[in-house]
Amino acid sequence: MPVPNGYDRGRPSRRQFLQRAAILAAGAPALGAFLAACSKPGPASSGPSLTIAKPDSPVKWPIADDNKPIGDNLPPERGATLKIYNYADYLSPQAIKQFEDRYGVKIEVSTFNDGDEAITKLRSGVDFDIYNANYTEISRLVTGGLVRPLNHSYLPNITNVWPSFTNPWYDQGWQYTVPYTIYTTGIGWRTDQVPADIGKLSNPYASLWDPAYKDKTAIIDDFHTAMAMVLLKEGITDVNTSSADDLKMVGEQLTALGKATSPKVTITMYSDMPAGQIGLCQMWSGDIINAQSYLPEGVGTEILQYWFPQDGKGLVDNDMLVTLKGGKNPVLAHLFLNHMLDPAVAKENFSAIGYQPPQNSITADTLVAEEFIPENLRSAIVKPEYFDTGYRLLELDTTNEDAWRNVWNAFNSGGS
């Protein structure tokens, strides 16, 4: 769950500021020279360019000479503390406990709110062993030398995952990554607040623009995910577009959205919807599954509904686990990755966090038959074929990302 990072109340007095402003004015150049002397050599105006992996142009990342995989058959580090860097509520405590008991080690989980924050921290030289990455970051992680390549001999459980993930387009030959979770992005709603069957509408995305649901809606607080939904609503399937016209249209649509329903911009749908604050929202499939456990007592899970186009033509996504170059326990890190690929552990983890692992043993039918997921949320189950037809949010190049973010920031400031 994202919690704003602390709250800064202390401020130096402005009164002193006034009195000392002159000193600053006089001393600024000297201070600058001083700081420049302390800093690393000059700002990098040019540097390594990014290779961007796409489903139709898969990438096999290089392995640097100073960053080789660990050797075979090394013993796990003894009495160590394995450090994991992950989203909050995104790893089952029981899976952690099992691993700790099995290898006699301690696991320390640190959390972040979003990938941007995480990468900034990873660059500062922390010694985390494992990181929960997304493929939109992989080029930066590899090019920046932050991840450690995998030694496959420690990861026999890879055979349990869908074959497409053993040679993914974002990491050919899975040299750096193992898959962790898969999810779709669709629309979730509560039947007690939204009488219409959203999934049956001709354009379910458009329901978020329906003034009937004013003050009851939300969209995902991620510029790319939210703006891609606007593109899909308008029938544009290039969710990584660099067309200025498309982005202008998205900006206008977002303004219209704000006027029509005034949505919350958040990623806490999984608790806000069960609490009744949100009746209809853009949602990740894992969050609607997770939402069941947040419903107040006496409210049945049948009120929760989720829509994702059944032909798979929507946003599909996956997260993965990587081992970090700065970690001090590379063997344990490999063993932990293998642990999470174990079918029983993966399934228990699924029940704890709501996000499905791409395990061969888990199918839509078994999940419903075992009453793991109620029939009304069958649409939230991710199927392998979605990854053939679905749309992927890819890493954007610098100029394009700036253009996207500027549209998003304008929306977030309340629109004009």
Add this chain to the structure above:
Amino acid sequence: MSRSREPSNRLWTALAAPGIGWLLLFFLAPLYVVLAIVFGQRDPLFRTAVPVWNPLQWDPTQFNYVLRRIGPGGVYFPALARTVVYVGLASILCLCIAFPVAYYVSRLAGRWQGLLIALLIAPFWISYMMRMLAWVNLLQNDGLVNKILSFGGLFDVNVDWLTGQPVVVVLGLAYGYVPYMVLPLYAGLDRLSQSMLEASRDLGASRVSSFVRVTLPMCRPTMLAAVLLTCLPMLGDYFTNDLLSASPKTAMVGNLINDSVQAPGQTGQAGAFVMLVLVATVLPMIYYVRVTLRGDEVRT
């Protein structure tokens, strides 16, 4: 005479030195870092901010981007205007609540004064975040507020308090910052010259006119200080809004800063907003300094 004063002057300078050092190290230097980031470069790979220390190499692109969009009609104007309105309303509300409380505690509480002061400090024992989260619980759709309003199910009340209601954000701000208003007001009112008040009554002023013509004017610097003390942190607040609304409809400048500081490559824009807030707060500060200086002159 003058010889004896010199060493004591030097002593005071020496005593002030740690404070000045502190200010240089933890205020002016960070401020310069902010400037170096606003006008700095970006790491081409990770898009994090790369500060440029030499002012001659500063690049104003990001600063100008923000500057061009803050005027009426610009995309950031609504959030900035909203900030002024919300902070203004919340400050007035704080003053209306805090002044009578502070006045009572400082002048009329008698033997209860100690206890009341302790109670006024009590909110500081609980973190601001916890106090806001408590409101989230109370204001939920099935929360206590809606339950009370429905008089036990008599009326069908289903107010969506937490989805972008400006009034909730303003009340949240007022609730959050009232303690910061009460304490300085109390300190000021406590020191109010009793003889002045007695003189005004002796000279025939009624209770009301004595309050309006003597107490209030004497309190003005105190009130100004109290308002400033609460206004300044409110201007940078993003957190109350995030918890109680999370809707762009109620976004304040603090949210703009928070949003852009977390977006890679846009730290410069965040810095630009910080500079704007700084400039906006320096102006009332100048006024405050002038008023207090004038106050000193009058007294001496």
